[in-house]
Amino acid sequence: IFRPDYLERHRFILAPDEAFGAIFTWSSLLQNARDLEMDAWNIVATENNLLKVDLDDIVRAEQMNPELAVQRVFLWTSDWIEVKRLVFRKLEVYNEFFDEYKFELRPNVKQWLTVLRKYKTSMCICSNVQRNRMKMILERLEIAEYFPFIVSIEEEFDTEEQMFLSACVKLERPPQKCVIFTDTPTSIISAHEISAKAIALSGVFKAYELRVADATMSNFDDIVVYDIRKLFSESGYEFMDTQTQLDDGSGNSSRSSQTMIES
CATH class of the missing domain: 1.10.150 (DNA polymerase; domain 1)
Structure with missing residues (x-):
């Protein structure tokens, strides 16, 4: 399911970041x-x-x-x-x-979401909060525009794996082409259970407690788009199908010159 056709595969070679899906847990975006x-x-x-x-x-x-x-x-x-x-x-x-509670974003969240949108990486947010409440908070924090896809408690998922799979379906990306941003060891394991990648943010748990993640960071200013691409560099859509990268003419794989999070 969601296997790209010939034209999509060619487009993903030219713009590899469009092939990926970014899934955020509620607590990976909010400090409190x-x-x-x-x-x-x-x-x-x-x-x-x-x-x-x-x-x-x-x-x-x-x-x-x-x-x-x-x-x-x-x-x-x-x-x-x-x-x-x-x-x-x-x-x-x-x-x-x-209505009176003041939710706070983690540092540099908006900058990171802006970069992902610039490179046309599809994004989804997951939570066990009601959908209308999630939308209200996202609008209040001025990040609703980044999340056309939402997985909420109305989805009636029993496990975190089901929640993440629902997000993959909404993004129309196979799990092996999705990266999940989270801050708990159990969510990392759930991501790996569905063959997705996991990037962990330290905070509630120390970095050494999140070592099973594919990458760990303290804040969103510690990551660039190329880091996401590297997570999938050894896997394609098919078994033994490597992720193709363009050659820049000098023998090196291409890398966008604008991958750093802009402050």
């Missing part, structure tokens, strides 16, 4: 993406005399539907009616604070 989520869950915990959650719980809960998180991560209850009540209450609390 998990704070509001954790506050909302802890208010629900206090109201119901339940054990409060910590950042590790929130990170694990991101990989599944909230109903499963209540049962498998927070270990609050297995009664389905009670689970639904707690999830609904959390959503109420989240919505109450949402």
Whole structure:
């Protein structure tokens, strides 16, 4: 599926960056993406005399539907009616604070997204947040224009692998031609499970905890477009089909002269 035809293969040789898909997790773009989520869950915990959650719980809960998180991560209850009540209450609390909450982008996010768009790399953002909420935040942060494709909680995915595969389908790119930007070891493993590449941002986890990623960085000013191209330099669309790069006439593979993130 999504295998390029003859004309597309020729176009991708001339413009290799167009062949790739860039998938961003919610927390890879926002510095404080998990704070509001954790506050909302802890208010629900206090109201119901339940054990409060910590950042590790929130990170694990991101990989599944909230109903499963209540049962498998927070270990609050297995009664389905009670689970639904707690999830609904959390959503109420989240919505109450949402409009006043100030989300913050990681440094140089806009510059990096601008560069990817310049080279026509398709982009998608994934989250377990509601679609209308995601759009509102993206518009507030002035980056909505970069994400024509969104994977939200309405997709009803059970695992992170399903979420990433849904993003690949929306981008119309095979997983082996997609790179996933994330900040957790579990997301890196999920990316590799679907044969995608993973670039990790340190923060919640230290760099050594993210060593299974294909590349690790502290911020988006640590990467250039050519780094993405290098991740796929040894793989093509077919088995044993290497990624072709143009020769610049001097015996070296071509490299765009404008790949650095512009400040």
